[in-house]
Structure formats: structure tokens, C-alpha cells
Amino acid sequence: MEIIVVGVNHTTAPVELRETLAFNEAETPEALKALLEYDEVREGCILSTCNRVEVYGWVDDGGEEAIKDFLCSTKGVDTRDLEPHLYRHRGDDAVRHLFRVICGLDSMVLGEPQIGGQVKDAYELALKEKATGLVLNQLMKKAISVAKRVRSETGIGEHAVSVSFAAVELAKKIFDTFEKREAMLIGAGEMAELAARHLVSHGVGRLVVANRTLERAQRLAQELGGEPVSLESLEDELVRADIVISSTASQEVIIKREQVERAMKRRRYRPVFFIDIAVPRDIDPEVGRVENVYLYDIDDLETVVEENRKRRAKEAERALQIIEREVEQFKVWMREQSVIPVIVSLRKHSRMIVEQEMHKTFSKLDLTPEQQRSIEKMADAIVKKILHPSFTTMKQAASEGKGEEMARVARRLFGIEEER
Numbered sequence: 001m002e003i004i005v006v007g008v009n010h011t012t013a014p015v016e017l018r019e020t021l022a023f024n025e026a027e028t029p030e031a032l033k034a035l036l037e038y039d040e041v042r043e044g045c046i047l048s049t050c051n052r053v054e055v056y057g058w059v060d061d062g063g064e065e066a067i068k069d070f071l072c073s074t075k076g077v078d079t080r081d082l083e084p085h086l087y088r089h090r091g092d093d094a095v096r097h098l099f100r101v102i103c104g105l106d107s108m109v110l111g112e113p114q115i116g117g118q119v120k121d122a123y124e125l126a127l128k129e130k131a132t133g134l135v136l137n138q139l140m141k142k143a144i145s146v147a148k149r150v151r152s153e154t155g156i157g158e159h160a161v162s163v164s165f166a167a168v169e170l171a172k173k174i175f176d177t178f179e180k181r182e183a184m185l186i187g188a189g190e191m192a193e194l195a196a197r198h199l200v201s202h203g204v205g206r207l208v209v210a211n212r213t214l215e216r217a218q219r220l221a222q223e224l225g226g227e228p229v230s231l232e233s234l235e236d237e238l239v240r241a242d243i244v245i246s247s248t249a250s251q252e253v254i255i256k257r258e259q260v261e262r263a264m265k266r267r268r269y270r271p272v273f274f275i276d277i278a279v280p281r282d283i284d285p286e287v288g289r290v291e292n293v294y295l296y297d298i299d300d301l302e303t304v305v306e307e308n309r310k311r312r313a314k315e316a317e318r319a320l321q322i323i324e325r326e327v328e329q330f331k332v333w334m335r336e337q338s339v340i341p342v343i344v345s346l347r348k349h350s351r352m353i354v355e356q357e358m359h360k361t362f363s364k365l366d367l368t369p370e371q372q373r374s375i376e377k378m379a380d381a382i383v384k385k386i387l388h389p390s391f392t393t394m395k396q397a398a399s400e401g402k403g404e405e406m407a408r409v410a411r412r413l414f415g416i417e418e419e420r
Contacts, residue, residue, distance in 0.1 A: 001042065003139060003334075005094045006067040006086060007054030010108050013085035021075050021082075023048040025125070031074055032131040038066040043136040045126040047101075049118050051108055056098065058135040064088055095139065095330050099323045102147045104156060111156040111312045116147045138333065146326045153322060156315040159308035164194035166304045167275045167296065168202060171243055174273050174294055178204040181242040186210045186234070186254070188220060189247025191277045196245055200224055208237055212248070238263035238272075245275045246282040257286040264290055277301070338403030339394040345416045350387060354379045 008018060023031050023046055035044040035055065043058035055067045068086065072079050089097045097106070102119045104111040123140040126132045132140065151157055160166040175181055183204045185196040188211055200207060207226035210233075211217035217228035229237055231254070238244070238260065248254060255274075264272070274295040276283040281297055288295035358379060362372055390410070397406040410416070 001058060001060055002063075002091050003056070003094045003135065004059050004063050004067070004088065004090050005054055005056045005097055006064060006071070006088045007047075007052060008082075008085045008087070009052035009054075009106070012087055017077075017082075017085060018051070018053060020077060021048075021053040021071060022050075023053070028125055029129050032126060032129045034074060035067070035070050036131055038063075038070060040066040041070075043133045044131045045123055045136055045140065047119060047122040049115065052101070052106075054101075056094070056136060056139070058133065064090075092327055092331055096323060096327050098139065098143050099146045099326060100320075102143045103150045103319055103323065105316055105319060105323075109161055110309070110316060111161070113151075113157050116144075116151075119147075120144055135334075135337075139330070142326065142330050142333075146323065149326075150319045150322055154315045154318045156312060156319050158315075159311045161305055161308050161312060162194070163277065163298065163301045163305055164191045165198055166301045166308065167195045167245065167277070168198040170294075170296060170301075170304065171199070171273045171275075172202075174271055175242065178202050178243075180205045182206040182208070182240050183243040183245065184208045184210060184229075184237050184241040185220070185224075185226070186231075186244065186246040186282065187248030187250075187278065188216055189249075189277060192245045192247030192275070193220065193224075195275060195277070196224055196226075199243065199245075200226075204243070208241070210234060210237065235259050235263060239266045241272065242270070243273045243275070244283075245277070247277040248282050250278070250282060251280060253282065253284045255283045255287060257284050257290065260287045260290050260293060264293065275301075332399045335401060335403050336395050336398045339398045339407050339410075342407040342410045342416065343391050343394065346387065346390075346410065346414055349414060349416050350383045354383060 008021060010018070028046055028048070031046060032044060035041055035046070035057075040060045040063040041057050042060065045056040047054045047056065053071075055071065057063055057067055059066065068079065068082070071077065072082055098119075100106045102116055104113060104115055107115055119140075123132070123144075127137070160169040171178075178199060181204055183196065183199050183206070185192060185207065196207060207221075207224055208229050209217045209221040209224065209226050210229045210231050211220070212231055214228060214230055217230070221228040234255070238255075244255075246255065260272075269292045271292045271294065274283055274287060274293065276295065276297045279298060283295060283297075285295070285297075287293055358376060361375075367375075394403070394406050394410060397403060
């Protein structure tokens with residue numbers, strides 16, 4: 001038996017195929033039941049996100065084909081259409097793959113944190129449906145702990161790698177907190193809207209939305225929990241705004257230097273952070289020369305993002321080193337499992353002998369219940385001390401890859417039949 005993962009992701013399959021194979025939360029319980037109906041699959045877990053669909057299993061020989069057949073039959077996909085896009089990993093490679101996935105090293109955005117929660121949710125659902133057992137439970141718990149370790153010991157999740165979030169990261173360098181700051185979103189560009197959403201999530205005090213079409217401003221302001229304003233009141237809002245994000249479709253500059261100079265004078269030159277994500281630019285580059293004005297355009301942000309990608313790549317190397325050590329630890333645990341059945345059998349066998357002998361002894365003596373319990377505790381302690389070195393030796397041998405051999409020897413030495 002072995003651990004295996006079979007699946008597709010954003011690098012191997014087009015979005016159309018990933019959409020076809022995807023499992024939503026409502027249908028996953030029945031899918032898990034269908035997966036476990038295959039004789040080759042002893043335990044299973046389904047991970048389904050927008051970028052990947054993966055089935056993890058603890059399987060007998062033929063488990064890979066069983067999982068592939070499960071995906072095709074459940075989702076109505078021809079195996080010939082699926083096969084070119086599938087990847088599969090076994091044993092240590094499957095463990096390593098899961099650890100890479102949960103740490104964000106296999107994601108479209110390197111180091112993204114959402115996948116950690118998605119893996120945890122997938123495992124909790126499989127656990128609830130009793131689709132996992134000893135092996136996958138240990139694997140998934142280990143994966144979750146590995147992700148926590150990587151997050152705490154590396155900077156894989158630091159340094160913004162999207163333009164919208166990079167803008168917010170830059171703003172944080174100027175303002176210690178957003179709590180009492182006011183922000184203004186001009187236009188409805190996607191990246192600017194995302195930046196505004198990031199600001200809201202970071203607790204910005206007030207957000208206003210300005211747009212040529214007031215109806216659009218009202219709708220977006222409602223979504224963001226802000227206030228709609230017209231572009232006609234732009235200069236008055238510049239006096240109040242500490243952060244300005246602009247992304248319109250205008251072919252001409254909409255914020256000029258003289259406007260900002262007047263606004264800065266009225267606000268007594270308190271710092272202002274301008275983010276111009278429009279192409280062509282919305283804000284006159286000369287605005288950046290005004291005292292206490294910090295102006296960044298799309299090229300500035302892209303430069304920051306590229307530098308941050310390189311930083312994350314370096315942190316990813318450290319994360320990989322941690323993962324390799326954790327894979328080795330899990331490998332030791334897996335090897336030790338080869339002697340667990342004989343250890344359990346030996347405990348049962350010893351306990352049976354102890355009970356038989358105590359029964360003979362107690363039948364010949366007039367002992368109080370307390371005296372009997374004392375003798376039972378003493379007998380258990382003696383057996384444990386006698387067997388402990390044997391168990392330690394077996395586990396050590398198993399960790400070195402000699403578990404099956406040691407299990408056979410132990411069964412012969414103690415006269416224990418193999419359970420079937």
C-alpha cells in the first residue's frame with residue numbers, strides 16, 4: 001500500500017477542464033463515498049480549488065487507475081481527454097507535493113496563503129465523512145503543521161506580489177495605521193478597486209468613491225462600504241484624502257499639479273499618497289514634486305512587485321529545505337507503521353497470558369479486590385518494562401527500512417500469528 005495523489009492544476013490543464021472536474025462542498029461527501037467504493041482505495045481526500053483538483057489516497061495496487069476512473073466516471077470525462085493533463089505522485093513524492101501545495105509553492109501566486117485554508121477545509125470534510133484513516137489523518141495533520149512552520153520561519157507570505165496589494169504596502173510605509181486615514185478611489189479600474197478593497201480590509205477610516213457616472217460611484221461605494229461623490233467635488237475631497245487611488249479611462253490628466261498645490265496648502269501640507277494605476281496616467285507626474293506628496297504610477301508598482309517576487313523566490317528556497325526535512329520525518333513515521341501491527345499483537349498476546357496466569361493465581365488465594373488490583377498493576381508494569389526494549393528496537397529497525405523483516409522475526413520469536 002502507498003500514498004498517492006492524482007490530479008490536475010493550472011499548469012497542466014486548461015480552465016475549462018478544471019471547471020469540469022471541480023467538486024463543490026455540497027457534492028464532495030457523495031464523491032468521497034463513491035471514491036471509497038473502489039476496493040483499491042482505503043482512504044481518500046479531495047482537494048478542489050479554482051486552480052487545482054487533486055485526489056489523495058492510501059491505496060493498494062491499482063489505486064492510480066481507480067482514482068482516474070473515479071474522476072472520469074464522476075465528472076463524465078473521457079479518459080483520453082483527461083490523461084494528457086493528469087499528474088500523479090507516489091510515496092515520498094506525494095507527501096512532498098502536498099507539503100509544497102499547502103505552503104503555496106505550487107500556486108499561481110507564489111506563497112499565497114489561501115491554499116492553506118483550502119487544504120484544511122478539504123481534510124476536515126473528508127474526516128467528517130470518515131473517508132480518512134490512520135495514514136491520511138497523520139499526513140494531513142503533518143501538512144498543516146508544515147505550513148505553519150514555513151509561515152513562521154520564512155517570509156514566503158510577505159512582500160506584495162500584486163499591483164493592488166503593493167500599493168497598499170507602500171501606503172503602510174507612509175502611514176503607520178489606516179484607522180484615522182481617509183482614502184479616495186477615482187474611477188472603476190479593476191486594480192484600483194482591488195487596492196481600495198485592500199485598504200478597507202486594513203481598516204481605513206473613510207473611503208469615498210468618485211466616478212464620472214454617479215450611479216456607478218454609488219454602486220461601488222455601497223459594495224466597499226464607502227461614500228459616493230461626483231468628480232466635480234474632486235478638489236475639495238483632495239483636501240480631506242490621505243490616500244488617493246486613481247484608475248479611469250480618461251485620455252487626459254484629471255489631477256493637475258496646481259490642484260494638488262491648492263489642496264496641500266489647505267490641508268497644511270499633511271502627507272498624501274497618490275496611486276496612479278491608469279494608462280494613460282490620470283495624475284500629472286509633476287504632482288510628485290509637491291512637498292509631502294508621494295506619487296507612484298503603474299511602472300513604480302510593477303518594479304516593486306518584481307522585486308518582491310524575487311524576495312519570495314529566495315524565501316521559497318528556505319521553505320523547500322524545511323519541506324525536505326519534514327518529508328524525511330514523515331518517511332520515518334511511515335516506516336514505523338510496518339511494525340505497529342506486530343507491536344499491537346504482542347501487547348494483546350502478553351495481556352492474554354497475564355490475565356490467564358492471574359486468574360489461576362487468584363483462584364487459589366483469598367485476596368481482597370484491592371490486593372488483586374495491586375497485583376494486576378505490578379504484572380502490567382513488569383510486562384511493559386520487559387517489552388519496551390523490543391518495541392524500541394523494532395521501531396528503530398523500521399525507521400531504517402527493516403520493519404517488515406523485524407516484524408517477521410518478532411512473530412516467530414513470540415509465536416504470534418499474523419492477523420488477517
